[in-house]
Amino acid sequence: xxxxxxxxxxxxxxxxxxxxxxxxxxxxxxxxxxxxxxxxxxxxxxxxxxxxxxxxxxxxxxxxxxxxxxxxxxxxxxxxxxxxxxxxxxxxxxxxxxxxxxxxxxxxxxxxxxxxxxxxxxxxxxxxxxxxxxxxx
Numbered sequence: 001x002x003x004x005x006x007x008x009x010x011x012x013x014x015x016x017x018x019x020x021x022x023x024x025x026x027x028x029x030x031x032x033x034x035x036x037x038x039x040x041x042x043x044x045x046x047x048x049x050x051x052x053x054x055x056x057x058x059x060x061x062x063x064x065x066x067x068x069x070x071x072x073x074x075x076x077x078x079x080x081x082x083x084x085x086x087x088x089x090x091x092x093x094x095x096x097x098x099x100x101x102x103x104x105x106x107x108x109x110x111x112x113x114x115x116x117x118x119x120x121x122x123x124x125x126x127x128x129x130x131x132x133x134x135x136x137x
Contacts, residue, residue, distance in 0.1 A: 056077070056085070078110060088118065
């Protein structure tokens with residue numbers, strides 16, 4: 001099972017739909033996650049309920065999957081037991097305040113063994129690898 005997150009941003013929405021169509025064409029079962037249907041309590045419950053063989057592809061840093069719930073110690077993606085693919089088509093950690101960027105980077109390190117970072121910019125790959133996240137390309 002591959003999960004893709006719906007995005008309200010038109011460009012990310014087009015990317016998600018194209019990626020989903022291609023994955024389905026290649027024989028994968030793909031489900032679109034609609035974060036608007038969840039709240040800070042139900043989203044982590046949904047994520048924890050998925051199997052270790054599931055994959056969640058996050059196509060934007062603005063995805064709900066990459067956010068922190070109010071009053072939560074970690075990011076939502078840390079609750080997902082399966083493999084994670086982060087697609088970075090924008091600046092790595094761009095637009096985040098220092099504390100938020102550091103927290104996200106530390107969270108990426110905590111899930112590094114079961115995640116992969118796909119980056120458009122070679123500098124992003126080098127930065128992730130310099131921080132101990134080897135699965136970046």
